[in-house]
Amino acid sequence: MALMTNPLILKLETYDRLSDDEKKVLENAVARIRVVEADDDVLREGDRPAESSLLLEGFAARYKIVSNGRRQISALHVAGDFIDLHSFLLKTMDHGVVALTNCRIALVPHATLEKISDEYPHLTRLLWLNTLIDGAIHREWLTAMGRLSATAHMAHLICELYLRLKVIGRADGDTIQLPVTQAELGDTLGLSTVHVNRVLQELRKEGLIRFQGDALTILDWDRLKKVGEFTSTYLSLQNEDRSS
Amino acid sequence: MALMTNPLILKLETYDRLSDDEKKVLENAVARIRVVEADDDVLREGDRPAESSLLLEGFAARYKIVSNGRRQISALHVAGDFIDLHSFLLKTMDHGVVALTNCRIALVPHATLEKISDEYPHLTRLLWLNTLIDGAIHREWLTAMGRLSATAHMAHLICELYLRLKVIGRADGDTIQLPVTQAELGDTLGLSTVHVNRVLQELRKEGLIRFQGDALTILDWDRLKKVGEFTSTYLSLQNEDRSS
DNA sequence: CAGCCGCACTCACATATGTTTATGCCCGTG
DNA sequence: CACGGGCATAAACATATGTGAGTGCGGCTG
Numbered sequence: 001m002a003l004m005t006n007p008l009i010l011k012l013e014t015y016d017r018l019s020d021d022e023k024k025v026l027e028n029a030v031a032r033i034r035v036v037e038a039d040d041d042v043l044r045e046g047d048r049p050a051e052s053s054l055l056l057e058g059f060a061a062r063y064k065i066v067s068n069g070r071r072q073i074s075a076l077h078v079a080g081d082f083i084d085l086h087s088f089l090l091k092t093m094d095h096g097v098v099a100l101t102n103c104r105i106a107l108v109p110h111a112t113l114e115k116i117s118d119e120y121p122h123l124t125r126l127l128w129l130n131t132l133i134d135g136a137i138h139r140e141w142l143t144a145m146g147r148l149s150a151t152a153h154m155a156h157l158i159c160e161l162y163l164r165l166k167v168i169g170r171a172d173g174d175t176i177q178l179p180v181t182q183a184e185l186g187d188t189l190g191l192s193t194v195h196v197n198r199v200l201q202e203l204r205k206e207g208l209i210r211f212q213g214d215a216l217t218i219l220d221w222d223r224l225k226k227v228g229e230f231t232s233t234y235l236s237l238q239n240e241d242r243s244s
Numbered sequence: 245m246a247l248m249t250n251p252l253i254l255k256l257e258t259y260d261r262l263s264d265d266e267k268k269v270l271e272n273a274v275a276r277i278r279v280v281e282a283d284d285d286v287l288r289e290g291d292r293p294a295e296s297s298l299l300l301e302g303f304a305a306r307y308k309i310v311s312n313g314r315r316q317i318s319a320l321h322v323a324g325d326f327i328d329l330h331s332f333l334l335k336t337m338d339h340g341v342v343a344l345t346n347c348r349i350a351l352v353p354h355a356t357l358e359k360i361s362d363e364y365p366h367l368t369r370l371l372w373l374n375t376l377i378d379g380a381i382h383r384e385w386l387t388a389m390g391r392l393s394a395t396a397h398m399a400h401l402i403c404e405l406y407l408r409l410k411v412i413g414r415a416d417g418d419t420i421q422l423p424v425t426q427a428e429l430g431d432t433l434g435l436s437t438v439h440v441n442r443v444l445q446e447l448r449k450e451g452l453i454r455f456q457g458d459a460l461t462i463l464d465w466d467r468l469k470k471v472g473e474f475t476s477t478y479l480s481l482q483n484e485d486r487s488s
Numbered sequence: 489c490a491g492c493c494g495c496a497c498t499c500a501c502a503t504a505t506g507t508t509t510a511t512g513c514c515c516g517t518g
Numbered sequence: 519c520a521c522g523g524g525c526a527t528a529a530a531c532a533t534a535t536g537t538g539a540g541t542g543c544g545g546c547t548g
Contacts, residue, residue, distance in 0.1 A: 064387040067473050072387035086380075089373040094380055094478040117372075118365045125361055128372045129333040131379065136330075136338055138382035143308040143316035145389050146434025150535070182496065190390025192536050197497060229311050234338040394505070426526065436506050441527060 007080030007168065008054055008106075012126045014167065014237070022123045025116060030054070030106040042097040042105065043084060049093070051107040053083040058103030059179060063187065064095045073188040074141075075134065076100075076161065076180075080168050085131050088113045101179045129236075136234040145190055148229060153189050154199045155228030158209065162218055163232055175217040203227075251324030251412065252298055252350075256370045258411065258481070266367045269360060274298070274350040286341040286349065287328060293337070295351040297327040302347030303423060307431065308339045317432040318385075319378065320344075320405065320424075324412050329375055332357045345423045373480075380478040389434055392473060397433050398443045399472030402453065406462055407476055419461040447471075 009026055012018060018026075031051060036042050042053060042060055055077050062075040062083070074095065077083050083097055088110045117124045137160075144156045165176045180188075186196040203209045208224045210217040218224055225231075253270055256262060262270075275295060280286050286297060286304055299321050306319040306327070318339065321327050327341055332354045361368045381404075388400045409420045424432075430440040447453045452468045454461040462468055469475075 062383065064383070066387060066391045070391045072390040074383040074386045086376045089369060090376050090380065090480060091484045092477065095383060117369055121362045121365070121368070124365070124368065124372075125333060128361075128368075128375070131372070132330045132334050132375060135375065135379040135382060136334065138379060138386060139306065139308070139318040139339060141386055142318045142382060142389065143310060145386065146316040147310045147314045181494085187390075193495095194497085194537080195535055198535090201497085233336065236334060240335045425524085437525095438507075438527090439505055442505085445527085 007056055008082065010168070011080045012123075012130070015126050015129055015240075016122075018123070018126075022120060025120060025123065029108045029112045029116070031109050031112070032107050034105045034107055036099040036103045036105060038099055038101050038103075040099050042099055042103065043087075043093050045093055045096045047087075047093040048091055049084065049087050049110075051109045052085050052088050052113060053097070054106040054108060055079055055081045055083050056104040056106050059100040060097055060103055061100055061184070061188070062095050062097050071187045072190060073184065074138065076188060078161075078164055078168065079170065082127070082130055085113075085127060086134075100184060133234075133236050136236065140234045144228075150189065150191055150195055151199045151202055152228050153191075154185070154196070155203060155208065155224050156230050157185075157189065157228075158203075158216065158218070159221075159225055159228050159230040159232075160235065162216075163235060163237065167237060174219070174221070175215055177214045178211075178216045179214040251300055252326060254412065255324045256367075256374070259370050259373055259484075260366075262367070262370075266364060269364060269367065273352045273356045273360065275353050275356070276351050278349045278351055280304075280343040280347045280349060282343055282345050282347075284343050286343055286347065287331075287337050289337055289340045291331075291337040292335055293328065293331050293354075295353045296329050296332050296357060297341070298350040298352060299323055299325045299327050300348040300350050303344040304341055304347055305344055305428070305432070306339050306341050315431045316434060317428065318382065320432060322405075322408055322412065323414065326371070326374055329357075329371060330378075344428060377478075377480050380480065384478045388472075394433065394435055394439055395443045395446055396472050397435075398429070398440070399447060399452065399468050400474050401429075401433065401472075402447075402460065402462070403465075403469055403472050403474040403476075404479070406460075407479060407481065411481060418463070418465070419459055421458045422455075422460045423458045 009018065009023055012026070033056070043049060045064070057079050060077045060083055061073045062077070063071050063073045065071050084093070087093060113127075116127070144153045148156060161178065162171060162176055165171050170176060182196045182200070183193045186193045189196065191199070200211060204211065206223070208218070208220050208227065210219060253262065253267055256270070277300070287293060289308070301323050304321045304327055305317045306321070307315050307317045309315050328337070331337060357371075360371070388397045392400060405422065406415060406420055409415050414420060426440045426444070427437045430437045433440065435443070444455060448455065450467070452462070452464050452471065454463060
């Protein structure tokens with residue numbers, strides 16, 4: 001099972017050093033593995049899961065459907081992300097989670113999380129931190145959505161995804177695999193599919209990216225960052241002193 | 245000091261029962277009181293506070309400034325809100341916090357929070373939950389922003405603020421005091437001031453609200469909810485079993 | 489191998505929201 | 519009591535983005 005939880009251990013270790021004991025606890029926390037096919041729901045609004053889902057492989061999205069059938073994606077998740085750690089305390093899902101690709105998911109029982117939070121304060125703080133970073137990303141998305149142009153917003157998202165994938169070793173030089181349709185990008189950015197297409201064309205024409213099939217290559221990182229007004233602070237990628 | 249921390253105790257008690265011991269810990273957690281005048285910053289982007297701010301009185305907003313000077317507000321805070329509990333673990337502020345009115349703020353040292361998280365697991369979970377609800381609000385705002393019309397978005401925000409103020413005893417029947425300018429509402433919703441004005445006119449014309457000075461009265465809750473596609477689940481106001 | 493389906497892409501047109509500028513009210517201040 | 523400044527409101531106009539409908543490519547599937 002060790003290999004399977006590795007992504008989370010790796011991620012938490014980018015926040016702060018883990019003791020061997022803590023690593024072992026995390027490794028043993030996984031009760032079972034679940035496989036979800038592309039376009040299937042991992043969780044539905046209203047669900048009250050007894051386990052939290054840790055994404056081992058694949059892409060998933062948190063979403064909400066609005067009355068006219070339109071969908072808004074409020075988070076994109078990649079390998080190593082603890083998709084619904086919050087359901088441990090929030091109890092009821094107020095949004096759905098869909099698998100954008102085939103996904104392999106490790107399930108951690110809430111009872112185990114409770115035990116961890118009773119006995120491993122330092123580890124608990126790191127898990128808490130993990131959910132706080134989710135919140136920081138939400139805030140960043142809010143500003144991008146509210147105050148950036150569609151093009152800038154797209155550039156911003158691309159910068160973020162590139163860095164997040166790079167950190168977990170999923171960037172091949174300047175190229176990442178982004179198996180996400182333009183409609184899904186639209187649901188993420190709050191745009192129509194047509195406009196997503198226009199905006200991607202523009203980024204291509206400007207020589208900022210190449211995007212063929214699923215392969216997205218960043219051709220000019222500096223200018224892309226500038227267009228998207230991107231700074232990575234909110235992702236908490238740099239090592240802080242979190243000895244606390 | 246007891247009276248001053250009351251708002252937080254009250255709020256956490258809506259999540260789950262607190263022991264006398266836990267209440268005492270919270271009461272003693274406040275190191276000092278700080279007063280911030282309207283339009284002054286409580287915290288600035290880049291700050292590394294050693295204490296977290298608990299809002300006792302007034303309205304505050306988390307915000308970010310974008311290159312062209314435009315501002316996006318990513319959260320509105322009212323009495324009882326733990327404005328930057330996340331700075332305890334996130335360390336560096338990735339956004340600013342401004343006082344929208346005169347504010348009275350209780351400061352809780354991060355060292356105290358660390359001690360609490362070492363020794364009071366149940367209390368820690370409730371504080372964690374508090375930050376998770378902030379996250380849930382962010383997700384809701386994202387969907388409203390991305391997929392609702394300006395009018396619906398405004399209706400949604402009004403519904404949310406009404407309930408949040410009502411829970412802490414700040415609603416007078418169907419009326420709340422909302423000392424927030426139309427420009428600030430625009431920064432919250434990602435709209436121009438002019439359009440905020442149009443949208444408010446429409447809600448008034450439809451007989452959904454009255455809004456004179458700071459006094460906002462909800463004239464037709466059901467229709468307002470419907471227009472804003474509002475359901476309160478994400479606020480976690482109902483008492484769940486959180487005995488864990 | 490034919491057919492179909494999902495998806496990227498286009499175009500013409502519609503509209504929600506932004507921008508600019510101006511007015512007038514209210515309220516605090518000198 | 520006059521003044522000035524912040525704020526809500528208004529109208530005319532500009533534009534970013536949405537809508538609806540359609541094309542064509544590429545890859546499954548029968």
